[in-house]
Amino acid sequence: MSGSGKRGAPLVADRRYPSSGGGSGRGGPPKKPEPPKKPASPRKPASRKPARKHGLIVGLILGLLGLIWRVIWGVGWRLGVVSALVLFGVVFYFHQQLPSVTDLVDARARGSVTMLDRDGQVFAWRGETFGGMITSDHVSDHLRNAVVATEDKRFYGHFGVSPRGIASAIRINLSEGRGPLEGNGGSTITQQVAKLLCLGVQYDATKWKTEAEYEEDCRSGGIWRKVKEIPFAMAMEWKYSKADILTIYFNRAYLGAGARGFEAAAQRYFGKSAANVTAAEAAMLAGLLKAPSRYAPTANLKRAQDRANVIIGLMEEQGYLDKATADEARANPAQLSEAAARNAGGFFADWVMESGPAFLTKDTTEDVIIRTTLDQTIQRQAEAALEDVFATKVSKGSKAQAAIVVMSADGAVRAMVGGRKIEAAGSFNRATQALRQTGSVFKPFVYAAALDLGYSPSDYVEDTPLTINIKGSGPWTPANYDKEFKGMITLTQALAESRNIPAVRVSEAVGRDAVRQVAEQFGVKSDLAAGPALALGASESTLLEMTGAYAGILNGGSSVQPYGLIELKLQGEEGELIGQTGGIGERVIRQEAAQELIYMMSQVIERGTGKRARLGDHPVAGKTGTTSAARDAWFIGFSAHYVSGVWMGYDDNTPLKEVTGGGLPAQIWQEVMARVHKGIPVTPLPMVVPAPRQPPASGVSASSLEVPGVPAAEQPASPGATPAQPQPSTGDPIQDALRDALGVSSGLY
Known part of the structure; x- marks a missing residue:
């Protein structure tokens, strides 16, 4: 349809693509070909370089x-x-x-012994004490922070091991010329706990002789031990929380002075729980982890305080303490508790441990509490007295030793000093372990035997030259210390002046067996001499034995067993396992004889060899003793309240220079007893003053003593002695025989 009525050409869309035939398309003339486009230049990659070609050899390599x-x-x-x-x-x-945490806090194979004094106060520990389980949540925050800051500042962030810590430790070890794993190990707290647990290896008594050897083996290094330690630590981190790991650490770490765990250490050093320690105290406790024995405050308080200041600095640096709190801790360093500072009664504690049953003391598997007889005040007074005398009256640098024992009349030991604290003194207890010749402190038992047989302190005995022919040994001639003779003297004067010849005459008169029996029953258990020198103290004994024997004289003539243990029980239990182990025993001599002997011994101090032991208004009695060549010097005596003994000498038996029992030992005794008796009312001694008797007729003496079993012809006369004159009979054949043996007049009764 068109307005012109003329049919035109059809409308066809242009082809977008040319025909494959090359000809024109249907419905129109062929299209004019477009001019060819200029090809685009190729683009070079911005970062790619042209490939390099390698040679054959480089390519092969x-x-x-x-x-x-x-x-x-x-x-x-x-x-x-x-x-x-x-x-x-x-x-x-x-x-x-791995077991539960509660099964790991206390794995000691043996228990501990805690000792209380007579007032129930702790004064000594033996073995490794364990204060009871504590958790990391219940200790002082200062203590928890101090341990982490000191031992493992990354504790809350690692999984059991710290690669950075190990690398740092290796670097430090190599820089200091050690092997990579020698010295600083870079161990975390978890790894330290793994070592404390011995990587799961249990203690075996057949493999390790002691727990100390077991723990030393557990702490040993080496590559294999380190390799095994890593998975064990990781397993602990998997099994336990961080708080649990700290709990194990706080309970098992050894912190010196026999303290196992922080609770025991806090009680040991500061007398308080680990939950209540201050920042300064916590720093001191944490400082012990590096070297417990070296930094123990009981060993060197200043060194422990210096170490604590380092820990305070770390806590401040890591934000656990602000500056004001850190400065206060440094200005007021931790101090030992009164009990720890005293460190009193060490020798006494050792003696109690030795005297008790081993399965409840040294080898106990339980924690044991022992209540003892120790008086800490008297102990300190005895120690101070000994120190003062040696500081003021003994040449500087002297290696001479001394020992002191103080006890009540029933044998309850109140103080014991086993030796002076000098270099290489060791723990040898000279009060209980040193067997020394007793010298003239033995003489009271000679006179005790005579008095028990009816002699009087007023009776007379000859102090004239004497020789006894000992079968198999020949003649023996004792001498007095001053080389003089006093003729006829009373038994009281003979003891007061410690004259040897009268003591031998009395011993031979009453019989050596009787003297030996009296001494043994009073508690002198050592092997007593068999010959006449028995009377002069030729036998050996300990200071504790001799002091206990003198206590028997004071209490009226009954034997005494010195004791220190009053009660032993297991910790946490009420019933006692062992009660008092000593005290007053059976009677040895008559009470009147003991009271007469006390009078005789009081004259030793009043007018005899023991004048330096006078105690002012307090009546006292005692006896001096000096052995041959002055190798031992003694003074033992008593008031109505206490018995005290002092020994002085050298451990190697070197003779003392210008020292006798009436010298330095008497002065030490006086210093001790003067301090002990401050505030104690004056109390008379339980003694009987004998009635005086007339001296025998002049010129009457005995030439010698006959030894039983030796013919009269073999009894040599003493040089210069006047031949004995026959004495009139007393009417009592026993008294006549004793009178003749003693060489006294008929005035002897």
Whole structure:
């Protein structure tokens, strides 16, 4: 349809693509070809460089390196997977073996012994004390922070081991010329706990002789031990919380002076619970972890305080303490408790441990509490007196030793000093372990035997030259210390002036067996001499034995067993397992004889060899003693309240220079007893003053003593002695025989 009526050409869309035939399309003339377009220039990659061609050799090398790398990578990742699986298996194994926390806090194979004085106050510990389980949540915040700041500042962020810590430790060790694993180990707290648990190895008494050897083996280093430590620590982190790991650490760590765990250490050093320690005290306790024996405040308080200041600095640096609190802790360093500072009664505690049954003392598997007889005040007074005398009256640098024992009349030991604290003195207790010749302190037992047989302190005995012919040994001639003779003197004067010849005459008169029996029953248990020198103290004994024997004289003539243990029981239990182990025993001599002997011994101090032991208004009695060549010097005596004994000498038996029992030992005794008796009312001694008797007729003496079993012809006369004159009979044949043996007049009764 068109308005012109003329049919035009049809409307056809242009072809977008040319015909494949190359001819014109239907319905119109062929299209004019377009001019060819200029080809676009190729673009160069911005960062790609033209490939470099390598030579044959370089290519081979690179190929070889690539092959090696592919092999290493292929083997490496497979080994890594296998190692990870093995590590997981080992960690899983340890995880399954670990017990509950409560089973790990106290694994001691042996228990401890805590000693209380007569007033119930703690004064000594033996073995490793354990203060009871504490948890990390209940200790002082200062203590928890001090331990973490000191031992493992990344504790709350690692999984049991710290690669950074180990790398740092290796660097430090190498820089200081040590092996990579020698010295600083970079151990985390978890790894330290693993060591405390000995990596799960239990104590075996057949493999390790002592727990100390077991723990030393557990702490030993080495690559294998370190390798095993890592999975064990990781297993602990898996099994326990961080708080649990700290709990184990706080209970098992050794902190010096026999304290196992922070609760025991806090009680040992500060007399308080670990929950109540201050920042300064917490720092001191944490400082012990590095070297417990070296930094123990009981060993060196200043060193422990200096170490604590280092810990305070770490706590401040890590934000656990602000500056004001840190400055206050440094300005007021931790101080020992009164009991720890005294450190009193060490020798006494050792003696109690030795005298008790081993299965409840040295070898106990339980924690034991022992109540003792010790008086800490008297103990300090005895120690101070000894120190003062040696400081003021003994030449500086002297190596002479001394020992002191103070006890009540029933044998309850109140103080014991086993020796002076000088270099290389050791723990040898000279009061209980040193067997020394007793000298003239033995003489009271000679006179005790005579008095018990009816003699009087007023009776007379000859002090004239004497020789006794000892069968098998020949003649023996004793001498007095001053080389003089006093003729006829009373028994009281003979003892007061410690004259040897009268003591021998009395001993031979009453019989050596009687003297020996009296001494043994009073408690002198050592092997007593068999010959006439028995009377002069030729036998050996300990200071404790001799002091206990003198206590028997004071209490009226009954034997005494010195004791220090009053009660032994297990910690936490009420019933006692052992009660008092000593005290007054059976009667040895008559009470009147004991009271007469006390009078005689009082004259030793009033007008005899013991004048330096006078105690002012307090009546006292005692006896001096000096052995041959002055190798031992003694003074033992008593008031109505206490018995005290002092020994002085050298451990190697070197003779003392210008020292006798009436000298330095008497002065030490006086210093001790003067301090002990401050505030104690004056109390008379339980003694009987004998009635005086007339001296015998002049010129009457005995030439010698006959030894039983030796013919009269073999009894040599004493040099210069006047032949004995026959004496009139008293009417009593026993008294006549005793009178003749003693060489006294008929005035002897």
